[in-house]
């Protein structure tokens with residue numbers, strides 16, 4: 001039996017981490033039986049969430065989880081795609097994971113108002129007398145990670161401009177297709193949905209969200225995917241529709 005380790009639903013999202021949502025959707029697409037549990041950082045093979053335990057074999061990283069499922073269970077998430085489409089789908093995933101992701105981290109963790117509404121709540125279980133110190137320390141680490149990635153060296157306006165190009169590209173590739181690459185789901189739908197939903201998250205006031213909301217096809221895609229994979233989250237669907 002496969003267990004997916006997650007942060008658990010938060011921010012009105014299936015998970016605050018788009019990587020966790022991606023892995024969750026991939027597992028749902030695979031049709032394999034699995035369960036979800038809250039993960040512990042001390043037990044993650046890569047020091048990050050998500051990770052899975054598949055009959056005693058631990059695997060971290062959403063993309064490595066996908067490769068594991070493909071290999072062990074002979075699942076071809078991209079079986080409906082041509083070679084060119086597979087290439088585009090993979091490039092879209094990496095654009096979202098290595099570029100848009102960091103802009104979302106910046107919007108949620110560095111902007112004080114968004115931080116207070118969102119990530120600050122991750123620390124609520126910590127005793128009040130040390131909470132401010134721990135919160136400040138973790139936020140400093142996030143700032144350092146953003147700087148090391150490179151995006152954190154840019155001004156907020158520059159970061160927004162880059163993020164908007166990513167959502168524009170995603171919306172253009174999606175166009176009026178039901179799924180990212182056409183009539184059928186593919187592996188990159190898990191990523192496209194998870195990151196588009198993260199960008200559109202109504203909890204956070206960000207210029208990235210305002211820009212993404214202008215892409216009616218992207219909003220409608222997130223609604224469809226939510227209905228398909230998270231039918232219980234119908235209130236989120238109507239929130240997105242109100243935003244479109």
Ligand SMILES: N[C@@H](CCC(=O)N[C@@H](CS)C(=O)NCC(=O)O)C(=O)O
Pocket residue numbers: 016017018019047048049050060061062063
């Ligand atoms: N490449 C990884 C990225 C996962 C990732 O960055 N997870 C974040 C949450 S969104 C995390 O666990 N960060 C904790 C840390 O960096 O210490 C994947 O695809 O799973």
